[in-house]
Amino acid sequence: MRRQNAGALFVALAVCLAPACARRSGAPDAAARYRDVVDRLRAAGLAGERAHRFLERICSVGPRLTGSAEADAAVALSLELMSGAGLENVHSEPVEVGRWVRGRAAEAAVAPTAARPALPLAVAALGGSVGTPDGGLTAPVVEVRSLDEAAALGPKAAGRIVFYNRPMDRRLTEPFAAYGGAADQRVAGASAAARSGAVAVLVRSLTFREDRHPHTGMLRYEPGAPEIPAAAVAAADADRLGALLREEPEARVTLILDGRNEGRVVSANAVGEIAGSERPDEIVLLGGHLDSWDLSVGAHDDAAGCAAALEALALLRDLGLRPKRTVRAVFFMDEEFGGTGGRAYAASPLRQGERHIVAAESDRGGFVPVGLAVGRPGSAALERMTALRDLLRPFGVAAVGPGGGGVDVAPLVAKGAEPAAVLPNAQPYFDVHHSALDTVAAVHPRELELQAIVLAVLAYVLAQEGVGAP
Amino acid sequence: MRRQNAGALFVALAVCLAPACARRSGAPDAAARYRDVVDRLRAAGLAGERAHRFLERICSVGPRLTGSAEADAAVALSLELMSGAGLENVHSEPVEVGRWVRGRAAEAAVAPTAARPALPLAVAALGGSVGTPDGGLTAPVVEVRSLDEAAALGPKAAGRIVFYNRPMDRRLTEPFAAYGGAADQRVAGASAAARSGAVAVLVRSLTFREDRHPHTGMLRYEPGAPEIPAAAVAAADADRLGALLREEPEARVTLILDGRNEGRVVSANAVGEIAGSERPDEIVLLGGHLDSWDLSVGAHDDAAGCAAALEALALLRDLGLRPKRTVRAVFFMDEEFGGTGGRAYAASPLRQGERHIVAAESDRGGFVPVGLAVGRPGSAALERMTALRDLLRPFGVAAVGPGGGGVDVAPLVAKGAEPAAVLPNAQPYFDVHHSALDTVAAVHPRELELQAIVLAVLAYVLAQEGVGAP
Numbered sequence: 001m002r003r004q005n006a007g008a009l010f011v012a013l014a015v016c017l018a019p020a021c022a023r024r025s026g027a028p029d030a031a032a033r034y035r036d037v038v039d040r041l042r043a044a045g046l047a048g049e050r051a052h053r054f055l056e057r058i059c060s061v062g063p064r065l066t067g068s069a070e071a072d073a074a075v076a077l078s079l080e081l082m083s084g085a086g087l088e089n090v091h092s093e094p095v096e097v098g099r100w101v102r103g104r105a106a107e108a109a110v111a112p113t114a115a116r117p118a119l120p121l122a123v124a125a126l127g128g129s130v131g132t133p134d135g136g137l138t139a140p141v142v143e144v145r146s147l148d149e150a151a152a153l154g155p156k157a158a159g160r161i162v163f164y165n166r167p168m169d170r171r172l173t174e175p176f177a178a179y180g181g182a183a184d185q186r187v188a189g190a191s192a193a194a195r196s197g198a199v200a201v202l203v204r205s206l207t208f209r210e211d212r213h214p215h216t217g218m219l220r221y222e223p224g225a226p227e228i229p230a231a232a233v234a235a236a237d238a239d240r241l242g243a244l245l246r247e248e249p250e251a252r253v254t255l256i257l258d259g260r261n262e263g264r265v266v267s268a269n270a271v272g273e274i275a276g277s278e279r280p281d282e283i284v285l286l287g288g289h290l291d292s293w294d295l296s297v298g299a300h301d302d303a304a305g306c307a308a309a310l311e312a313l314a315l316l317r318d319l320g321l322r323p324k325r326t327v328r329a330v331f332f333m334d335e336e337f338g339g340t341g342g343r344a345y346a347a348s349p350l351r352q353g354e355r356h357i358v359a360a361e362s363d364r365g366g367f368v369p370v371g372l373a374v375g376r377p378g379s380a381a382l383e384r385m386t387a388l389r390d391l392l393r394p395f396g397v398a399a400v401g402p403g404g405g406g407v408d409v410a411p412l413v414a415k416g417a418e419p420a421a422v423l424p425n426a427q428p429y430f431d432v433h434h435s436a437l438d439t440v441a442a443v444h445p446r447e448l449e450l451q452a453i454v455l456a457v458l459a460y461v462l463a464q465e466g467v468g469a470p
Numbered sequence: 471m472r473r474q475n476a477g478a479l480f481v482a483l484a485v486c487l488a489p490a491c492a493r494r495s496g497a498p499d500a501a502a503r504y505r506d507v508v509d510r511l512r513a514a515g516l517a518g519e520r521a522h523r524f525l526e527r528i529c530s531v532g533p534r535l536t537g538s539a540e541a542d543a544a545v546a547l548s549l550e551l552m553s554g555a556g557l558e559n560v561h562s563e564p565v566e567v568g569r570w571v572r573g574r575a576a577e578a579a580v581a582p583t584a585a586r587p588a589l590p591l592a593v594a595a596l597g598g599s600v601g602t603p604d605g606g607l608t609a610p611v612v613e614v615r616s617l618d619e620a621a622a623l624g625p626k627a628a629g630r631i632v633f634y635n636r637p638m639d640r641r642l643t644e645p646f647a648a649y650g651g652a653a654d655q656r657v658a659g660a661s662a663a664a665r666s667g668a669v670a671v672l673v674r675s676l677t678f679r680e681d682r683h684p685h686t687g688m689l690r691y692e693p694g695a696p697e698i699p700a701a702a703v704a705a706a707d708a709d710r711l712g713a714l715l716r717e718e719p720e721a722r723v724t725l726i727l728d729g730r731n732e733g734r735v736v737s738a739n740a741v742g743e744i745a746g747s748e749r750p751d752e753i754v755l756l757g758g759h760l761d762s763w764d765l766s767v768g769a770h771d772d773a774a775g776c777a778a779a780l781e782a783l784a785l786l787r788d789l790g791l792r793p794k795r796t797v798r799a800v801f802f803m804d805e806e807f808g809g810t811g812g813r814a815y816a817a818s819p820l821r822q823g824e825r826h827i828v829a830a831e832s833d834r835g836g837f838v839p840v841g842l843a844v845g846r847p848g849s850a851a852l853e854r855m856t857a858l859r860d861l862l863r864p865f866g867v868a869a870v871g872p873g874g875g876g877v878d879v880a881p882l883v884a885k886g887a888e889p890a891a892v893l894p895n896a897q898p899y900f901d902v903h904h905s906a907l908d909t910v911a912a913v914h915p916r917e918l919e920l921q922a923i924v925l926a927v928l929a930y931v932l933a934q935e936g937v938g939a940p
Binding site (some may be wrong): 134171396447 | 513516517519640641642643644678799840841863864865866868869875895897898899914916917918
C-alpha cells in the first residue's frame with residue numbers, strides 16, 4: 001500500500017468498542033490508575049526490543065535437551081541474565097530429570113526393488129524412543145489413521161512397522177485444536193502398535209506444512225507394552241510413503257534409530273524476582289521453559305517464553321516499578337519430557353511460607369498477542385484484568401477471558417494460584433514446533449516484545465492489587 | 471510446548487465474550503442464518519489454502535511496476551486466473567498510467583578520505599525520481615529530521631544532499647501510525663530540499679528493522695520545485711551515515727541514480743464477478759492492487775490483496791453460493807503511483823447503471839486477520855457484520871468496527887459505497903514493505919486464507935442482505 005488514513009480507521013475501531021467496556025463498574029477508575037504505567041512499559045519495551053536479545057542469548061547455547069550439558073549451560077546463563085537485569089534472589093533449584101540421548105541422526109528409506117531405487121524418508125526419533133537393533137531394522141509397513149486402527153490390526157501388525165498418517169485437521173481455525181486432535185499418535189502410538197506385535201512406528205509430523213522437516217516430540221511408553229523404536233516422518237515424506245503403499249502394499253522400510261535413555265540426572269530451574277514491597281511472600285509467577293528439543297535452538301518453544309518473562313521483570317525494574325507483592329520469573333527445566341521442573345518447583349521446601357497468587361505460563365510461541373487468559377471464571381484476577389482491556393488492546397490483546405496456565409504451572413494452579421497466559425497468534429506455530437525450523441530468525445522482535453509488555457502489565461497490576469475480592 | 475488443554479482455554483474465552491454480543495437485538499438470528507455458510511467457507515478455504523497458490527501465480531510474473539511489461543503480463547494472467555476460477559464477465563478495463571523506469575541499480579558511497587576508504591551505502595531510487603547527471607553527483611551531506619528542518623536550512627542546503635533521517639517511531643504499537651508519522655520525508659522531502667537549493671535527497675527507509683535493505687516508494691515533486699534525485703537508504707546505512715556525519719560533518723556522498731519518467735502508457739484493471747441473482751446491478755466490490763514495486767515480487771503488497779479477493783469469489787463459486795447482488799473482484803493497476811486505476815474504474819462508462827454498495831480494499835499485507843472495518847458509523851453494513859462477530863472471531867477477527875477502504879476504492883466510497891477492509895496483524899508489515907524482502911515465502915498460506923474467508927463472508931452477507939436499513 002502507499003499511503004492512506006490508516007490511523008483514522010484504527011481510531012474508529014477503538015472508539016466503537018470502548019463503550020462496551022466502560023459500562024463495567026470500576027473499569028474507568030482502574031484504567032485511569034494504570035494508564036501511565038502501561039504507557040511507560042509500552043515506550044520502554046518497544047524502544048528497546050530487548051526480549052529478542054534475551055532470546056538470542058538463551059538460544060546461543062544451542063539446543064537445550066533436558067539432561068544435556070547445553071541445558072545446564074542454559075541454566076548458568078539464565079542466572080547471569082537475571083542478575084544482569086537487576087533481579088533479586090537469583091538462584092537455581094535442583095530438578096531430577098531423565099536424560100535421553102538421540103545419538104546419531106536417524107535414517108529411513110523405503111527399500112529398493114528391481115523397478116526403483118531406495119526412497120529416503122526424512123525422519124527423526126521421537127523423544128524417549130529406544131534405538132533400533134544394530135544395523136537397523138527392515139520390515140513391511142502398515143498404514144493406519146488412529147490408535148484404534150492400530151489396535152484393531154491385531155496379528156496383522158506383527159513384525160511390521162505401523163505408520164500413523166492422520167494429518168492435523170487443517171480445516172480447524174485453531175491450530176492447537178488440530179494439534180490436540182492428532183498428537184495421540186505421537187504420544188501413545190508406539191505402545192498401541194507394540195501391543196499388536198509391531199517392531200517400530202513411524203508417525204506423521206504434527207504440522208500443517210507439507211515439507212521435509214520431521215517434527216519430534218515426546219512419546220510415552222505404557223507400562224507392560226514392549227518398547228519399540230518410534231520416529232516422526234516429515235509430512236511430505238508421509239504423503240509420499242502413503243501414496244507408495246497404495247501402489248506397493250508390501251513395500252519394506254529400513255529404519256535406523258540410535259536413541260537411548262540414560263537414567264536420571266540432576267538439572268535445575270532458574271529463578272529470579274522483584275521482591276514485593278509489602279507482601280513479599282505473595283507471588284505472581286511468570287514462567288517459561290528453558291529446555292527445548294534438539295533439532296533446533298527452540299526459539300519459539302520456549303526460549304521465547306523465558307525471554308518474555310525476563311523482559312517483563314527487567315522492564316519493571318528499569319522503570320522503578322516495585323509492586324507490593326513479589327513478581328518472580330521461573331525458567332522451568334524439562335517441560336518437554338513431562339514437566340518435572342514444574343513439579344519440583346511446586347514441591348520444593350523453598351516454597352514454605354510462600355503463596356503463589358498467580359501463575360502465568362508462556363509456552364505457545366513468541367508471536368503477536370491476540371488475547372489474554374487469566375484466572376478462574378468470576379475471579380477477581382479476571383475482573384481486574386478485564387477492567388484494563390482497553391489499555392491492553394493496542395498490544396494486540398483483543399479479548400480478556402478466563403483460562404491460562406500450562407504444564408509447568410499446573411501444580412501451582414492446583415494449589416490455588418490463578419492461572420494466566422498471553423495468547424499469541426498460533427497460525428504459524430506448528431510450522432516450526434519441535435523441528436529444525438524453530439530458529440531465532442523465526443521470532444519477530446516486536447511481536448515478542450508485545451508479549452513481554454502484556455506480561456509486565458499483568459504482573460504489575462496483580463502484584464499491586466492482589467487477587468482477593470475488591 | 472508439549473500438550474495441554476488448549477481447546478478448553480480458548481472455549482472459555484469465547485464463551486466469556488459471547489453475552490456481550492448476544493445482547494444486540496437480531497444478532498442471534500443473523501448468526502444462525504449464516505452459521506452454515508461460514509462453516510462451509512471455513513472448511514473449504516482452510517482445506518485448500520488456494521489463496522496462496524493464486525498469490526504464487528501472480529508473483530510468478532515478477533515485479534509488476536506500473537507501466538511495465540510485467541504489469542501487463544499480470545493483467546493477462548489475472549484474467550486467466552479469474553476465468554479459471556469460474557468468474558463471470560471477466561474483462562480488463564483500460565487505465566492510462568505513468569511509466570517510470572528505474573534503470574540500472576542505484577549506487578551510493580561516502581567518498582573516501584586519506585584516513586579511510588569509501589563507505590558504500592545501500593540505496594534505491596524512490597519511485598518517480600529523476601536520475602543523477604551522467605557519472606553521478608558528489609556533494610556534502612546535511613542531516614535533518616523533518617521537512618521543517620529541511621526548509622529552515624535555507625542557503626545552508628545549497629549544493630548539498632539533504633539526508634532525512636527521522637526513523638519510524640518504534641514506541642507506537644500501531645505500525646501504520648509510525649509509518650504515517652515518517653512517510654512525509656519520502657513523499658515530500660525532495661521538493662522541500664530542492665526549494666533550498668539541495669542537489670539530491672537521501673531518505674531513511676521506512677521500516678522498524680535496522681537492516682541493509684532499502685525500501686522504495688513514491689515521491690511527489692511539487693509544481694515549481696526543481697526535480698532533484700531522491701533515494702531511500704537502508705536503515706542500517708542511515709544509522710551509519712548519521713554517525714559518520716557527527717565525526718566528519720563535511721563528508722561527501724557520491725550518488726548515482728538512473729531513474730527516468732517515460733510519459734503515459736495504457737495499462738488496465740482486471741475485473742471478474744459472480745453476478746447477482748436478483749439485483750446484479752448492485753455490487754459488492756473486493757479489491758486489491760496488481761501493480762507492485764520493483765525490488766521484489768510484491769507478495770504482501772499487494773499480490774496478497776488480489777489473491778484474497780479472487781479466492782473469496784472462487785470459494786463462493788465452488789460452494790454454489792450465488793448471492794442476490796453481484797460480488798466483483800477488481801485488481802487495480804497503479805495504486806503505488808497514486809491510484810489512477812481506482813479513479814479510472816470509478817469514472818469508466820461501464821459503471822453506468824451500476825451501484826456499488828460496498829467497496830472493500832485489501833492492501834495491508836497478507837497477515838492473519840485481527841479485525842474487520844466496515845461501513846460508516848451507524849450504517850446497516852456495520853450493524854450486519856457486527857451481528858456476525860462471534861462467527862468471525864475464530865478467523866482472528868477480534869473486533870468489528872467502522873472504517874475500511876483505501877486509495878483504490880476511495881472514489882467509490884465518495885460516491886456512497888460503504889468502505890470495508892479486513893485488518894491484518896501489521897507488526898511485521900514494514901519489515902518487507904517496498905523492499906526486496908516482500909517475497910512469496912513471506913506470506914503465510916493459512917494466514918492469507920483466513921483473510922480470504924473473512925472477505926468471502928463479508929461479500930456474501932452484504933450481497934445477500936444489501937446495505938439498506940433493515
